[in-house]
Amino acid sequence: MLTTFRPGYGPPEHLEIREAPVPDVSADEILVRVHASSVNRTDSGVQRGRPFIFRFFAGFPRPRYSATGTDFAGVVEAVGADVTEFSPGERVYGFDDTGLGTHAQYVALTRRTSVLRIPESLTFAEAVGLTEGAFYAVNFVNKVDAGPGSRILVIGGTGAIGSSAIQILVSRGVHVDAVAPVEHADLVRSLGATMVFDAGGTDHLVGTRPYDVVFDAVGKSRFSDCRAVLTEEGAYLSSELGPRGENLLLPAVTRARGGPRVTFPIPRDVHGSLAYVRRLAQRGQFRAVIDRTYPLADVRKAFEYVESGQKIGTVVLDLE
Ligand SMILES: NC(=O)c1ccc[n+]([C@@H]2O[C@H](COP(=O)([O-])OP(=O)(O)OC[C@H]3O[C@@H](n4cnc5c(N)ncnc54)[C@H](OP(=O)(O)O)[C@@H]3O)[C@@H](O)[C@H]2O)c1
Structure with a gap:
């Protein structure tokens, strides 16, 4: 089989494609023939080992998996003697934010891996579009209490996290406005955003009706920029730590000071998050936003x- 190979943490130039034996399955594993995976921002972090602390989860001093890849969609090829949940021939997908080595044509997965059945109507590419960005989006939006009547501004409506967050919030009856590159305003509106502000401008920072939440899904703003468009009880979230890691300190500072607060979630519960998004997809309330597809040779x-x-x-890696 073909697989990516990396000698250690480093830039993408260090990645190679190699021939390797198809892995054996032990009693509690399933073997999946991978048809599609994605290349995402988490893959990039795992590949480079940045931020450094990430290496303690992804493998130290070298990555746990010699292949890159955090998600997969494919067909169960074989199951170990103790596996009762899955059978050969089933279409499955899954994700792990610390890496799974899934940029390979076959992968052996233990019971600890979050594996779900692909809804019948979805392609392999669409299934990997329900993983990484959606996982973080669920974790971020669950950190705030938002439902019908709430108003939320999502900065970065075209990203994997932002496009997922808009759909999840809209499914909960939230009014969502978004900031996105002007050329993709129609796409972002089609996900459910009401008003789309141009990412090149600052109109979103001068609104007259304040937001209950500003969620910066691309980590390009600061709380100090967005404070003016938040209600007094409002919350600011960002997917990045901010300058000098301020988004880790500001939750305590803003709680003590009163007024709009900053909150920063630690993402968890991969399986529950993926299952939640899968239910939305089955109800027609969530769709994968797919960008380019690359063959494995162009990883x-x-x-x-x-x-x-x-x-x-989502950027798709085709492993057919
Ligand atoms: N905290 C966590 O646990 C965690 C986990 C994963 C990722 N992250 C971080 O979250 C961020 C987003 O990840 P992602 O995968 O969703 O990103 P992504 O898919 O790479 O999204 C990038 C998109 O955002 C747009 N964009 C760039 N600057 C913008 C701005 N100022 N306003 C509005 N849109 C803008 C880009 O448009 P253009 O083409 O115009 O540039 C592009 O379409 C990354 O910084 C990533 O490192 C955090």
Whole structure:
């Protein structure tokens, strides 16, 4: 089988494609023939080992998996003697934010891995569009109490996290406005955003009706920029730590000071989050936003594109 190979943490230029034996399955594992995976911002972090602390989860001093890849969609090829949940031939997908080595044509997965059945109507590419960004989006939006009547501004409506967050919030009856590159305003409106502000401007920071939540899904703003468009009880969330890690300190500072607060979630419960998004997809309330598809041979190019910060939703790696 073909697989990516990396000698250690480093830039995408260090990635190679190699031939390797198809893994054996032990009693509690399933073997999956991977048809699609994504290349996402988490892959980039796991590949580079950045931030450094991430290496304690992804493997120290070297990555736990020699292959890159955090998600997969494929077909169960074989199951170990103790596995009763899955059978050969079933279409499955899954994710792990610390890496799974799924940029490979076959992968052996233990019971600890979050594995779900692909809804019948979805392709393999669409299934990997329900993983990484959606997982973080669920964790972020669950950190705030928002439902019908709430108003939320999502900065970065075209990203994997932002495009997922808009759909999840809209499914909960929330009024969502978004900030996105002007050329993708129609896409972002089609996900359920009411008003789309141009990412190149500052109109979103001068609104007259304040928001209950500002969620910066691309980590490009600061709380100090967004405070003016938040209600007194409002909350600011960002998917990035901010300058000098301020988004880790500001939750305590803003709680003590009163007024709009900053909150920063630690993402958890991969399986519960994926299952939640799968239910939304089955109800027609969530769809994968798919950008480019790269063949495995072009995996470096896929990483480079993801690291450009310009992707729209999910970049797919084709492993057919
Ligand atoms: N905290 C966590 O646990 C966690 C986990 C994963 C990722 N992250 C971080 O979250 C961020 C988003 O990840 P992602 O995968 O969703 O990103 P992504 O898919 O790479 O999204 C990038 C998109 O955002 C747009 N964009 C860039 N600057 C913008 C701005 N100022 N306003 C509005 N839109 C803008 C880009 O458009 P253009 O083409 O115009 O640039 C592009 O379409 C990354 O910084 C990533 O490192 C955090």
